[in-house]
Amino acid sequence: MIRGGTVLDGTERPKFLADIGIENGKVVMITSPETLQAQLIIDAQGLIVSPGFIDIHTHSDFALLVNNKAESSIRQGVTTSIIGACGRSCAPVNDDTKDLLLKDIIGYNQCLPVTWHTFEEYLSELEKRGVAQNVAALVAHNAVRIAVMGYEDRAPTTSELEEMKALVQESMKAGAIGFSTGLAYPPGGNAETNEIIELAKVAARYDGIYTSHLRGTDGDVIAGAQEALQVGEEAKIPVHIGHFCGFFGNIDETMRGLRMIEDARSRGMDVTVDLYPYFAGANPLMAFFPQSIFSRDWKDLGRAFRDTTQRRALAEEIRRSQVGAFWFTRDDTMKRIKLFDVQSVKNQSFKNKSVYEIGQLKQMEPLEATLDVLADEENEMYSTGAICEWMGELDNYTVYKKPYHMVGSDGIALAPYGDLAGFKFHPRAYGAFPRIIARYVREKRILTLNEAIRKMTSLPAQRVGILDRGVIKKGNWADIVIFEYEKIVDTSTYEQPSLYPDGIKYVLVNGQVVVDGTQHTGRLVGRVLRHPVKDS
Numbered sequence: 181m182i183r184g185g186t187v188l189d190g191t192e193r194p195k196f197l198a199d200i201g202i203e204n205g206k207v208v209m210i211t212s213p214e215t216l217q218a219q220l221i222i223d224a225q226g227l228i229v230s231p232g233f234i235d236i237h238t239h240s241d242f243a244l245l246v247n248n249k250a251e252s253s254i255r256q257g258v259t260t261s262i263i264g265a266c267g268r269s270c271a272p273v274n275d276d277t278k279d280l281l282l283k284d285i286i287g288y289n290q291c292l293p294v295t296w297h298t299f300e301e302y303l304s305e306l307e308k309r310g311v312a313q314n315v316a317a318l319v320a321h322n323a324v325r326i327a328v329m330g331y332e333d334r335a336p337t338t339s340e341l342e343e344m345k346a347l348v349q350e351s352m353k354a355g356a357i358g359f360s361t362g363l364a365y366p367p368g369g370n371a372e373t374n375e376i377i378e379l380a381k382v383a384a385r386y387d388g389i390y391t392s393h394l395r396g397t398d399g400d401v402i403a404g405a406q407e408a409l410q411v412g413e414e415a416k417i418p419v420h421i422g423h424f425c426g427f428f429g430n431i432d433e434t435m436r437g438l439r440m441i442e443d444a445r446s447r448g449m450d451v452t453v454d455l456y457p458y459f460a461g462a463n464p465l466m467a468f469f470p471q472s473i474f475s476r477d478w479k480d481l482g483r484a485f486r487d488t489t490q491r492r493a494l495a496e497e498i499r500r501s502q503v504g505a506f507w508f509t510r511d512d513t514m515k516r517i518k519l520f521d522v523q524s525v526k527n528q529s530f531k532n533k534s535v536y537e538i539g540q541l542k543q544m545e546p547l548e549a550t551l552d553v554l555a556d557e558e559n560e561m562y563s564t565g566a567i568c569e570w571m572g573e574l575d576n577y578t579v580y581k582k583p584y585h586m587v588g589s590d591g592i593a594l595a596p597y598g599d600l601a602g603f604k605f606h607p608r609a610y611g612a613f614p615r616i617i618a619r620y621v622r623e624k625r626i627l628t629l630n631e632a633i634r635k636m637t638s639l640p641a642q643r644v645g646i647l648d649r650g651v652i653k654k655g656n657w658a659d660i661v662i663f664e665y666e667k668i669v670d671t672s673t674y675e676q677p678s679l680y681p682d683g684i685k686y687v688l689v690n691g692q693v694v695v696d697g698t699q700h701t702g703r704l705v706g707r708v709l710r711h712p713v714k715d716s
Contacts, residue, residue, distance in 0.1 A: 181199055181200065181221050183221055184225040185198070188229070189653065190230065190638035200660070207658050226664075230633050231659060233636040243592045244306060245306065249595065252593055252594040262316050264318030265360055268322050269360070274297075277327060287605075307708050318391060321360065321371070352385075355708070363392060377414045390415065391421070412451065413449065418450035423461065455576060455585060457608075459571045461606075462606040468517065469498055469504065486552070517534060519538070580627060585635060586643065587616055587635050589613070591606065607674060611671065613636060614663075616632050645712075646709055659690065662687075669683055
């Protein structure tokens, strides 16, 4: 029993005091305080009792296999993570192209071999290892395309497209909740819109959703949004746009994009967005390079980066590309990209330095200087992290006020120890959800607490079709977070990202306590939430 808490049930209902009875993992009673008795009593007087947070946008696909306690996520109140975002997932796997897929998986760690092939086998691996939070998975375009075509920059043949459609169908039958794309980087960016539409149609037959990291996020977010809406319209599938915002505080672009979405919604399209509560994103630095650079063998690339003549030629190749011209031809954009997660001892002095600053320190042209730094990262070259300041505060506030916006961390389930301890990703991995309440509700009053809770619970639950979670009501699974409203706050920063938040007292997953004060109980009671299979 949770006794005497102030309940915000995930809907628009005003807060109320109640005792909550839990049995066999589910809520069985919600009554007036002091009316229930139980074997285990959690005193929630003076605390907020909310549905567990549902993170609509994560990259924990591989991390949850390595770090199944999911500390950085569960400790901020996230009881369900949606994985497979931005076109990146751990399955399907083709042994002939596996090495290419491993380069694409965010958070990949050699401590765990990839032994699965199908999406079903991947989900079964998650279940076998156990996990502290619930997981629902998207099948990702990059994995599907790599399995069939590797990184080839061309349209698929008719037979290749049929093979990709079969992989999406197999994944949907295994329980994927939808199909995701990452069209701002290879290999997903090599696909034309019609390919995406054909694959999305397969997910639509199984009542899946389509989610996208927009193609336009190398500067033209409007073109990317238009494409996502086209996919939704022609494939007849609900659309969810990840980390939606205009570039560099361009509020006019943000507003124009939101009007496009609202026009589509007024026509009956089902369109939603997510956005995390920070002004900078995180990516491998190589994601800012064109496919011609990214797809090369890293040993050959490392040697080329060390050779002055070859390095200069590669820098010019990057600048001539569409994506490189946007990021590496102006000082103002090069000042926004900072190296974040470097491994080489020789490179530690460049950590948290921008591409522009690296050029000054090495007394070289900035992009060439950065390629020289990358050469010393050797086998970590493809995962060398960068933080890019690409959003503005007014843009975030504007998006957050929209009723079709929900919260997604775009993060990874990490821990400050163990095999993933060295992966210094972004403060959002540890603090996104508490930050919503601390900054957007309590400090800035952009949202009411009720609105914020809905964006983190019932709205994402409805979006992905897990309707027995996200709301505290009789018969629903007891995924619950209990926190102190006046003290909940994120503590992680870009300089020290691996810090747990304050103010969260308890986290329950399927009726069992996983976080008790400052302790993780070690219980692996999460479930893989497979999308119900519908006859197509």
